[in-house]
Amino acid sequence: MSTSLLQLTNVTIRFGGLTAVSSVTADVREGELAGLIGPNGAGKTTLFNLITGVYQPTEGRIDFAGEGTAGAKPFHLTERGIARTFQNIRLFPSLSVSDNVRVAFHRHLEHRTWQSWLRGGRFHAEEAELRERTRELLSLFNLERVQEAPAKSLSYGDQRRLEIVRALATGPRLLLLDEPAAGMNPSEKDELMRLIRFVRDRFRLAVLLVEHDMKVVMGICERIHVLEYGRKIAEGSPEEIRVDPKVIAAYLGD
Amino acid sequence: MVFPVAQRWLLAALILAGVASAVSGSMDPYFLDVVMGVGVSVVLASSLNLINGFTGQFSLGHAGFMAVGAYTSAMLTTVVAPRLGWNPLLLQWVFFPLSLIAAGLLAAVAGLAVGAPSLRLKGDYLAIVTLGFGEIIRVVLQNMDVVGGARGLTGVPAYSNLFWTFGTAALTVYTVWALLNSTHGRGFLAVADDEVAAEAMGLDTTRYKITAFGIGSFFAGVAGGLYAHLKGYLNPGGFSFDKSIEIVVMVILGGMGRHAGVVFAAILLTLLPEGLRELGSRSVPNPFGGADWSLDWIKEMRMILYSLMLIVLMLMRPQGLFHRSERRRRGA
Numbered sequence: 278m279s280t281s282l283l284q285l286t287n288v289t290i291r292f293g294g295l296t297a298v299s300s301v302t303a304d305v306r307e308g309e310l311a312g313l314i315g316p317n318g319a320g321k322t323t324l325f326n327l328i329t330g331v332y333q334p335t336e337g338r339i340d341f342a343g344e345g346t347a348g349a350k351p352f353h354l355t356e357r358g359i360a361r362t363f364q365n366i367r368l369f370p371s372l373s374v375s376d377n378v379r380v381a382f383h384r385h386l387e388h389r390t391w392q393s394w395l396r397g398g399r400f401h402a403e404e405a406e407l408r409e410r411t412r413e414l415l416s417l418f419n420l421e422r423v424q425e426a427p428a429k430s431l432s433y434g435d436q437r438r439l440e441i442v443r444a445l446a447t448g449p450r451l452l453l454l455d456e457p458a459a460g461m462n463p464s465e466k467d468e469l470m471r472l473i474r475f476v477r478d479r480f481r482l483a484v485l486l487v488e489h490d491m492k493v494v495m496g497i498c499e500r501i502h503v504l505e506y507g508r509k510i511a512e513g514s515p516e517e518i519r520v521d522p523k524v525i526a527a528y529l530g531d
Numbered sequence: 532m533v534f535p536v537a538q539r540w541l542l543a544a545l546i547l548a549g550v551a552s553a554v555s556g557s558m559d560p561y562f563l564d565v566v567m568g569v570g571v572s573v574v575l576a577s578s579l580n581l582i583n584g585f586t587g588q589f590s591l592g593h594a595g596f597m598a599v600g601a602y603t604s605a606m607l608t609t610v611v612a613p614r615l616g617w618n619p620l621l622l623q624w625v626f627f628p629l630s631l632i633a634a635g636l637l638a639a640v641a642g643l644a645v646g647a648p649s650l651r652l653k654g655d656y657l658a659i660v661t662l663g664f665g666e667i668i669r670v671v672l673q674n675m676d677v678v679g680g681a682r683g684l685t686g687v688p689a690y691s692n693l694f695w696t697f698g699t700a701a702l703t704v705y706t707v708w709a710l711l712n713s714t715h716g717r718g719f720l721a722v723a724d725d726e727v728a729a730e731a732m733g734l735d736t737t738r739y740k741i742t743a744f745g746i747g748s749f750f751a752g753v754a755g756g757l758y759a760h761l762k763g764y765l766n767p768g769g770f771s772f773d774k775s776i777e778i779v780v781m782v783i784l785g786g787m788g789r790h791a792g793v794v795f796a797a798i799l800l801t802l803l804p805e806g807l808r809e810l811g812s813r814s815v816p817n818p819f820g821g822a823d824w825s826l827d828w829i830k831e832m833r834m835i836l837y838s839l840m841l842i843v844l845m846l847m848r849p850q851g852l853f854h855r856s857e858r859r860r861r862g863a
Contacts (some may be wrong), residue, residue, distance in 0.1 A: 329731065355733035363731075369724035372717065380721045381732040383714050390742065393713030394706060396537065400713070407714055447733050 282307045282451055282483050283328065283359075287337035290327060297323045299507040300337065305451060305485050310477055312498030313487045314518075316527060319504040321487045322364060325455055328485075329361050330354045342450065356384050360449035362440040364456045364487075370429035374420060374439060377428050378411045381446035411446070417479075418442050418472075434465055441476065451483045452476065458490045466490065470497050495519065503527070537709060544701035552694035563693070567761050569801045570696030571754050574703045576781035576797035577790070578750035581707050583779065584788030586743040587723025589658040592645065593751050594774035595665030598767070599641045600634035600752025601759040602678050605687045607633060608760065612688075627690040631699070631756040638752020639745045641668070646744035650737060665775055672767040683766035684759075691761040699757060703750050708790055710746070719743055723788070784844060786851020796852060803840065807833045 283305040290298045298320045305311045313321050326332045328339060330351040339346045341357060349357070369377050386407070392400050415421040418438050423431060428439060437457060444452055454473070458466050470493055477484050488494045494501060495515040503511040503518060505527040511518060518524055555563055575593060582590045607630040612622055649660040673681045710716045721729040722739045730736050759765050781800050785793030811830025814823040829836065844852070 331727075350735075351730040352733045352735050355731060361731050363728065367725050367728035367731075369721045369728065371724055372720055376717050376720075379714050380717045380729070380734065383718060384733045386714060388715075390710070390713075390715045393715050394709050396709060404714060443732065 280307055282342060284340040288327060288334045288339060289336040290323060290332055291335045297507050301509045303502045303509060305483050307483060308481060309483045310497055310499045311485045312494045312501040313485060314494055314501060315504035320507040321504055322455060325453055325487060329359055355447050358450035360444035360447045361453040362444055362455055362457060366436050366440055368428040368436060368440060371427055373425050374428055375411050375424040377439060377443050378414060378446045379407060381443045382407055384447060414442055414446060433460060445480060449482055454484060454486045456487055456489060458488055458493045466493055473497055541701055541705045545698050548694045548697035552692045555693050565805050567691055567696040569798050570700040571757050572797040572801040573700040573794050574750055574754040575778045576793050577703045577707050578747045579778050580782050580793045582743050582747040583782050585711060585723060586719045586740055588740060589654055590661040591658045591775050592661035592665035593778045594770040595668040596638040596642055596748035596751035597755035598668050598672060598770035600638040600755030601765055602672060603637045604630040604634035604756030605684055605759040605765055608688055609686060623690045631753050634756035635749040635753040639749040642744045642748025643741060646741050650740045669767045669770050683764055685764050687759050687763045687765060689760060689763050691757050696757055699753055704794060784852060789851060792852050804833060804837050807836055
């Protein structure tokens with residue numbers, strides 16, 4: 278058994294009188310493909326926002342790679358190795374496809390902002406290397422043919438893929454995917470499942486997937502956490518979750 | 532020594548400005564005044580473009596930062612410089628640029644002072660805060676007797692020449708261009724496009740916005756210094772809300788976040804009122820015989836015509852003058 282990369286301990290968040298997430302304890306292991314499911318309004322996206330530092334938990338703690346994340350801003354956590362995609366695609370629409378990826382690479386840059394003013398040899402060398410890495414990454418996902426097009430001109434599926442590529446450019450150890458299958462047809466979903474597995478194996482990272490689509494979740498996740506009304510009601514392999522009476526009750530009603 | 536293409540352009544522009552400056556002695560003073568005004572406008576518009584266009588913030592306080600710079604450098608050259616006992620050439624070529632840098636730095640400090648606490652505000656709200664700040668600066672200057680108060684500051688030496696105005700304009704355009712055409716610089720555009728996503732991609736969005744504000748106000752301050760030593764007279768009223776709006780219009784008309792477009796709009800909008808004034812002093816021959824028709828009415832309606840032209844331009848090209856053509860070349 279591998280160690281926990283992400284550990285949530287009794288995480289609770291309240292917005293005024295509403296407890297959106299209540300005492301959730303869960304973990305994602307190194308290199309694991311984990312899923313997070315639950316009916317609408319169960320608190321899945323809120324949990325994502327807690328993990329990525331958009332919200333701070335009211336109670337409980339979150340540890341990433343053995344260190345607490347309290348007080349860290351989203352960009353700090355990205356630097357520490359958490360990358361995400363969004364439920365509603367949030368690319369940089371006016372930037373070109375390659376610039377979308379290039380921006381995400383920026384934390385690996387050695388040169389400082391003022392050096393782009395002087396434009397010395399080091400600046401050019403690093404920018405050239407970055408262009409090459411961007412091109413490589415894009416070609417891996419079959420997007421290099423559109424690399425100069427503005428991101429908003431891409432098809433829906435390509436935009437979803439570009440969002441994943443952009444997240445990968447930050448060099449994450451944990452990739453959070455927020456409903457990547459939303460709005461996809463069955464063949465696109467099959468394609469997506471292959472893609473997620475490929476990403477995990479190729480980049481050796483852990484994936485936490487929020488998804489409504491049972492076929493996708495059951496098809497690729499190794500372990501699934503189930504939320505209902507902000508509480509965790511079950512955890513286990515797809516086979517266990519499928520027959521868990523509490524999960525069936527949550528989805529189908531008693 | 533081999534310079535990359537961009538630096539070669541900058542160097543060429545500086546040499547050109549130097550040559551033009553050397554021969555400017557024989558030029559018509561009014562013409563020279565207008566041309567230097569164009570240079571100052573280019574500095575103002577390009578620097579505001581970094582804030583409003585590229586980084587997607589909305590500042591209405593550019594005239595305020597310009598005022599900080601204008602008064603800083605004017606005080607330096609009118610109060611401090613005479614005590615140094617330097618010869619005039621040294622004052623114009625060494626002391627004056629130093630005073631411009633001081634003007635820029637102080638304006639940048641002012642910019643950071645407004646920017647740091649208010650950049651969590653977005654859109655209209657930020658616009659209102661910056662507008663308020665610009666007005667505060669103007670009112671403070673109006674009530675400061677050391678700088679002449681409402682009477683204004685007179686006797687500012689005419690150190691601005693073609694070299695300093697166009698040299699600064701070239702440097703500003705280069706700086707904004709160089710900053711944007713880099714991986715770090717693409718961060719400004721990313722922040723403008725989607726702040727949440729930018730933050731999630733590891734960009735410190737607050738730092739980006741503050742950087743844009745700092746650099747933008749630095750150049751606004753330098754432009755103020757140039758302006759002061761061009762007009763020879765400063766009046767707080769010259770840095771009112773109208774002036775900020777004028778710069779914002781240049782940025783919008785040039786097409787928010789288009790280098791060339793904004794430079795072009797700055798030139799156009801500075802020349803337009805002067806051109807109309809010039810036109811108004813002429814007359815056309817009367818085709819029915821008799822006395823020539825005077826175009827005096829243009830002179831009187833100058834500002835109305837100017838506003839009408841703005842409205843027509845905005846209706847015809849709401850995306851700005853240069854929108855599409857430049858976007859295609861932005862792969863660099």
